[in-house]
Amino acid sequence: MTYPPGSSLTQEWRYLLRYRELLRSLIAKDLKVKYRGSYLGFFWSLLNPLSLIVVYSLVLKFIMDVRQIEPLMVIAGIIPWVFFANTVTNSTESIISNANLVKKIFFPREILPLSTVLFHFIQFLLAFVVFLPAVMFFKGGRLPWTLLYYPLILLLHWSFTAGAALFLSAATTYYKDIRYLTEVAIMMVFWGTPILYTYPMVASKGLTWLFWFNPLSPFFFSYQNVVHFEQPPRPEHLIAMLLWSILMLVLGLAVFRKTRDGFAEEL
Amino acid sequence: MSQNVIEISGLWKSFVVRHNRTESLKQLFIGWLDWRRRERRQSFWALTDVGLQVERGQMVGIIGPNGSGKSTLLRCVAGILKPERGEVIVRGRVAPMIEIGVGFHPELTGEENLYLNAALYGLDRPQIEAIRPAIIEYAELEEFIDVPIKNYSTGMYTRLGFSIAVHLQPEVLLVDEILAVGDEAFQQKCLQRMMQLKSSGTSILLVSHDLAKVEKLCDKVYLIAHSRLEFAGDPVKAVAIYREKLAS
Numbered sequence: 358m359t360y361p362p363g364s365s366l367t368q369e370w371r372y373l374l375r376y377r378e379l380l381r382s383l384i385a386k387d388l389k390v391k392y393r394g395s396y397l398g399f400f401w402s403l404l405n406p407l408s409l410i411v412v413y414s415l416v417l418k419f420i421m422d423v424r425q426i427e428p429l430m431v432i433a434g435i436i437p438w439v440f441f442a443n444t445v446t447n448s449t450e451s452i453i454s455n456a457n458l459v460k461k462i463f464f465p466r467e468i469l470p471l472s473t474v475l476f477h478f479i480q481f482l483l484a485f486v487v488f489l490p491a492v493m494f495f496k497g498g499r500l501p502w503t504l505l506y507y508p509l510i511l512l513l514h515w516s517f518t519a520g521a522a523l524f525l526s527a528a529t530t531y532y533k534d535i536r537y538l539t540e541v542a543i544m545m546v547f548w549g550t551p552i553l554y555t556y557p558m559v560a561s562k563g564l565t566w567l568f569w570f571n572p573l574s575p576f577f578f579s580y581q582n583v584v585h586f587e588q589p590p591r592p593e594h595l596i597a598m599l600l601w602s603i604l605m606l607v608l609g610l611a612v613f614r615k616t617r618d619g620f621a622e623e624l
Numbered sequence: 625m626s627q628n629v630i631e632i633s634g635l636w637k638s639f640v641v642r643h644n645r646t647e648s649l650k651q652l653f654i655g656w657l658d659w660r661r662r663e664r665r666q667s668f669w670a671l672t673d674v675g676l677q678v679e680r681g682q683m684v685g686i687i688g689p690n691g692s693g694k695s696t697l698l699r700c701v702a703g704i705l706k707p708e709r710g711e712v713i714v715r716g717r718v719a720p721m722i723e724i725g726v727g728f729h730p731e732l733t734g735e736e737n738l739y740l741n742a743a744l745y746g747l748d749r750p751q752i753e754a755i756r757p758a759i760i761e762y763a764e765l766e767e768f769i770d771v772p773i774k775n776y777s778t779g780m781y782t783r784l785g786f787s788i789a790v791h792l793q794p795e796v797l798l799v800d801e802i803l804a805v806g807d808e809a810f811q812q813k814c815l816q817r818m819m820q821l822k823s824s825g826t827s828i829l830l831v832s833h834d835l836a837k838v839e840k841l842c843d844k845v846y847l848i849a850h851s852r853l854e855f856a857g858d859p860v861k862a863v864a865i866y867r868e869k870l871a872s
Contacts, residue, residue, distance in 0.1 A: 375746055375748070376743070376746055377748070378743040378747065378748045378749050378752070379740075379743040379744055379746070381743075381749075382739055382740045382743040383740070385736075386729055386732060386736070386740055389731075389732065389736065390729065390731050390732070393731055455727075457726060457727065458726060458727050458744065459704075460704065461704070461720065461722045461723050461726045462702070462704070462720060462722075462726055462727070462744050462745070463702050463703035463704050463718070463720070464744055464745075464746065532646075532647070532648055532649045532652065533647050533648050534648035534649050534650060535649065538649065618706040619706075621699070621704045621705055622639070622640075622705065
């Protein structure tokens with residue numbers, strides 16, 4: 358065996374698989390370090406989305422008198438948004454904060470951003486423990502059948518997020534201020550993404566064309582559709598999600614593969 | 625039949641020294657506007673045309689002055705750095721001991737760090753579970769293995785790190801100057817363990833400034849100076865040439 362292994366994709370994939378225990382350990386480490394010494398332990402992972410849901414519900418229902426906006430509509434988008442925003446923000450640090458490892462041991466570098474994505478994905482899945490009851494609460498004790506589309510949207514959203522994480526973790530290694538740029542950008546993207554407003558609102562203003570420029574919008578239009586409006590995702594959004602998720606993943610992987618050999622020297 | 629476990633031929637590795645290093649996008653933009661503040665890159669060869677062979681069960685030393693490229697060579701073998709030219713073939717698993725306890729997290733217990741560290745070297749769970757008792761016993765940490773390692777003494781920390789590295793059963797062990805840590809007793813123990821590994825077929829590539837030990841222990845020694853291979857072969861001869869160089 359040559360070392361590091363050859364560059365064919367199947368070889369690399371096999372190599373990555375050999376390190377799945379490392380991936381597991383890194384995620385476990387992050388979870389343990391996060392909750393060690395706290396009284397509520399992993400319940401914090403539930404408290405976070407719970408507080409979001411409660412706050413948005415109360416404010417939208419009782420304080421802001423905006424008849425157009427319903428709590429569930431916002432909740433549908435806010436939970437996946439938190440996953441995306443946290444992953445992307447943290448991924449900028451996944452290589453540079455592990456400089457010590459990268460410079461001293463050889464292992465597939467992809468493991469680092471991947472562990473960041475999966476760490477936040479686990480938090481996201483835990484959020485379902487409070488998210489699903491919330492949906493039932495607002496839907497009068499039942500779950501809309503359109504939730505069957507949810508795993509598909511989630512899968513595409515995941516792949517989009519993973520691609521972005523791979524890209525950002527590599528890019529930040531070379532240009533450190535991408536980290537701060539990302540933090541600022543995320544805040545602006547929040548308002549440019551349909552979370553606090555919906556497709557009908559955008560359409561009534563004749564602005565749907567504008568949202569084709571934001572790759573995230575088809576995902577969030579679709580989340581709102583299947584959770585709040587009880588409709589399947591619009592076909593054009595399905596196609597857009599499919600294209601964006603593949604494009605982002607391919608871009609992220611390509612940039613990462615191209616730059617990873619230089620990480621140890623760059624850090 | 626002896627087979628080369630490590631085979632390096634015609635290895636060239638360059639390093640880039642960056643004056644006014646562009647570390648941020650801001651600096652990148654400024655560089656576009658103002659050429660005086662643009663990054664200037666100066667590259668030099670850290671290793672030129674280096675060849676190296678290590679046979680199964682051999683202990684091979686690398687000596688040379690600071691900055692000559694010894695550690696760079698070791699990192700190329702470990703796969704951490706990618707050479708510009710040349711080929712590095714390593715047959716089997718490599719365990720680099722460039723630093724003791726890489727990736728240890730202070731909040732985690734000794735045991736948790738053991739799993740994490742072994743996984744970093746590419747072991748899966750059953751493999752780690754199999755060597756776990758031996759690691760703990762060798763590190764003499766039976767009583768403290770469930771304590772967060774932020775509460776460990778330097779000695780305990782080093783023992784755990786070393787113990788993991790030498791129990792990975794690698795085909796190749798890369799050792800960078802770590803024999804300099806720890807007290808006399810610990811160093812003795814390290815050496816003993818390395819000889820034991822060697823006799824069981826592990827090849828060891830060792831970077832060291834301890835010429836007496838290198839002379840005594842190694843089967844073959846490479847002398848590197850100014851990024852070039854100056855001598856390869858008999859340890860006594862290699863050390864003699866190096867001493868002569870140092871004196872002149």
